[in-house]
Structures are given as structure tokens and as C-alpha cells.
Amino acid sequence: MTSQVSADQAVTYTADEMMTVSAARALRDGMTCFVGIGLPSSAANLARATHAPSLVLIYESGTIGAKPAQLPLSIGDGMLAETADAVVSVPEIFNYWLQPGRIDVGFLGAAQIDKFGNINTTAIGGDYRNPKVRLPGAGGAPEIAASCREVIVVVRQSHRSFVERVDFVTSVGYGSGPGDRERLGLTGAGPKKIITDLGVLEPDPETLEFTLTGLYPGVPASAAKERTGWDLAIAAEPEIIAAPAPAELDALRRFQGTRARSHQ
């Protein structure tokens, strides 16, 4: 069996599985990664279980080098502490570990994201004090987005979530364009990839506007365009990203299976 999808020998997988596998591949072995819970945590753990066994997972609850055997239910999961190289306090994780720029990559989710990679996880619509939708808020994301050497965002793509400008800037990507991160004194390089359930977006080197550079097998560029709230630019020849290999899918499903069982 190969990783190729073909009509008669299909490795079937869901769009979410493809997204998680794609996000996992973005992490290199030996990197230090500040992990958000949810999609980013699934992808980071998948990377550690497959091609990046020495990936250092850092959770904002203060667990450094966590090696969970199952997907944690939350960042307070005891198995993160019990498998970590070090467990530190919350002030310490932000002040000593994140702030000085020690961490290679911040792995974030988003409720709304705009063409400059600014993230909103605070509120959507209406007035701040009377919003249409109240979201959980910032958590660690603003400083993760500011101080990690680079940022990768994992988010399902939709016309509602991919907007021209976010309603509220919870975490800064490239602000309103080139020069903003420098002007704001943000030490990290900013978001390098947005990995979605359709493909991958990367910032244009000149304008820093997120451009479609990769698509999953069988996904037309027009689908990505339709599910984007700005006039999405598409690379001349978007890379067709390889479908999940059986080993990747097995590892992912094993993780999700253990989590599903632990829910019962």
C-alpha cells in the first residue's frame, strides 16, 4: 500500500485528518513547539509519534517536553506533567521560556483570521461589550504570536472565518502589512503558514498577504477561493500536498482512538 490515492486503491481519510497530517509535517524533528490545545495539539503529537520523535512539546500550563501517550483532554492533564522534562509555573513559562524567544514555533488555532494572519479569538460582530458571538479570549496566544521564532496556524477554512480584517486583533500576524511587526517591536518572525482543511497558505514575500500555495489531492483552487472572505491570491502552481501515508493515518487514529476511549 502506498500513500497515493487512486480510484481503485483509495486510502480514505477525512478533510480534518488531512489537515492534521499536513500540520504535523510542518514540524521538524528537534524543534521546540509551543502547543495550543485542540487541532494544534493533535498535529504536534502526531508529529512526535511519526517523523519528529525529538520534538519538544511545550504547553502553556508549564509542562516542557511533555510526551503524552494519548491526546490530552486539556492543558491541565496530569499526563503532561508526569511525562514532562520540567514542569514550571505559569508566570515562568511565559516570562522565562516564551518571552526571550527560545521557542522555535508557536502552533495556534483561530476563530477568525485575516489576510495578514492576524487572529481573533475574542469576539465577533456587534460591539465589544455586546458582541454577536463571545469567544473564549486570548489565553497565551498574543505573546505566542509575538515571541515564538515563527508561528503556524491550524484552522478550518470558511468564508466566515477567513476575513478581510478580523473584528478584534487578539494576536498579531503582520498587522496591516510590511513593517508593522518591526514597528510594534514583535521579536518573532510571525505566521509562516496557515494550514487548513483545503490546503496551505503562505505569506507573499513582498506584500505579506496570505496566498494559497498548496492544495490537498482532489481539492480545486476554486474551493479555497470560495471559502475565503478576501480576494485570495493563488500561487502560479500550487503544490499538490501528498495524501496521508498509512503510517500517518494509523498514528493519528491510534491517538484519537485512545482519546475517544478515555471519554467513555
Added chain:
Amino acid sequence: MAEIVSLAEAVERAIHDGDAVAMEGFTHLIPFAAGHEVIRQRRRDLTLIRMTPDLIYDQLIGAGCARKLVFSWGGNPGVGSLHRFRDAVEHSWPVPLEIEEHSHAGMANRYVAGASGLPFAVLRGYNGTDLYRLGTLNGGHGPVLAIEGPAIEGPTIKPITCPFTGETLTAVAAIRPDVAVIHAQRADRSGNVQLWGITGVQKEAVLASARSVVTVEEIVDQLDPRPGAVVLPGWTVSFVARVPGGAHPSYALGYSVRDNDYYVAWDAIARERGTFTRWLDEQVYGVPAGRL
């Protein structure tokens, strides 16, 4: 020196209407039983402070105990939204809820300043975000979302110039709660408290507060050392109450794991005011203190 008392007595004596109360626990060792006792004693007009308000603050907010929430992430961890919190923000039910919103790094540093006896802490943070705009009370209009209405009590974020390098950094105002409430694994008979695993910001919250209530899984004759444990000497704590399972449904490392079914079930209970009110009657008001 900490007094070892019942949970009901600790809440009665430590927490009063109008107090600023920080119930901490960074998704581990969350003081649920103490929160329920606050609801049962019908405290009102509390300013609730917590980095990660989750189910227990949803319950306190829904029960009408709070007038203000100071926080950095409010959700049902791993499950979804806090429906009582959203109902209070979006529809002022059962009472209006003022919010003061920060990032985790900002909140953590605000506690550090409080514990250090300083009026503020310094960090690299908030730059370019709308949280900065909220915290500095610049008001006006952001990119899209308007910020209308009266300002909160005062700015909590301001720029500050480094006196050595001239670099512009961010200052955040100290948090000095009236009361900190935490759950720990153990205390000894002198009220020395020991907690381990993910210890979050509990030490800072207790040291920043004028008073404190600590519930513990057990009271032991002697606290044998634990690697990585935080110890709060009894003279830094006001009240210790023995409440086994007092962090349920959250984790208490070494004692219990998260009751995930509770977190999942909470989503449906909290979604409607009616189911929430019934839950409150049956599971909090209808349960005597110490029977949780």
C-alpha cells in the same frame, strides 16, 4: 497561622459580598467545592478573577454571584463555550457582567506584581493587539469591532520606557485580590500547604491576596518532600479546609483524574437557563456543605 476549619466556615469568614476573589487552578486542582459553597452562601457583587475561568466560574456567574470578571481565557476546556458566561456578557443574565480582559502572560505578570508588593509588572506583550486598546482605555473604534459604553475602573495596561535601554515595554497593573481560593493535594496540621503537578499561578494568587482559603484532599501529620512541589507555609494562608474530591470534576494529580463526562454534560446543562437553574437547585443549593 492558618486555621483549619470547615469549608462553610472558611467561606463565611473569608469571602464577603463585593470582594475581589481569585479562584485559581490552571485547569488542574480547580477549587470546585469552594466555588459551590460561595454559591450556596449566596455571595453577591463579587469581582471574580481567574486566568482560565471554566465551569466553576460559569456556575458562579449563572448563579448571579459576580458583577465583574477579570480573566484571560474563558471556556469549557476541550469542549467548547461557557454558555452562562456568554449569556451574562451577551444578555446581562441573570445580572450584567463587566469584563476586564487580558492575555495569559499579562494576567500571570499581574499576579507576580501583586505577590511582589509592586504596583505593576513589566513584559513584552500586547503590542498591536486590541487587548492593548481595551486595557489602556483608548476606546474609540478598532479595525471593525466598536468599543462603546463606559470605561472600566481604570487602565490596566500602559507603555513604559526602560530606564536603561530606552526600549518601550508594556506595564500591567498588579492584581491584589481580597481573597485567593485554591485546592491543594495536602496540608499538615499546622496548615502548611503542599501542591504539585501543574501548579499554575496558585502561589502568586495566594501571596497577592489579603486572605486565602485552601481546600485540600487530605490533612497529614507530616508533609514529606515532593519533587517540584509548591509549599505555602501556614503563616501565608488564612484558612485550610479538608475537602476530599474538592477539585472534582477537574484533576487532582495523585488523587483523581478529570471527570470528562461532567465537562461534556455541562455543555448541555448550561446551554439553557431552565436546565441550569434546575441543576443549581439540585446540585448546589440542595446539597449541604461538605457533601459534594
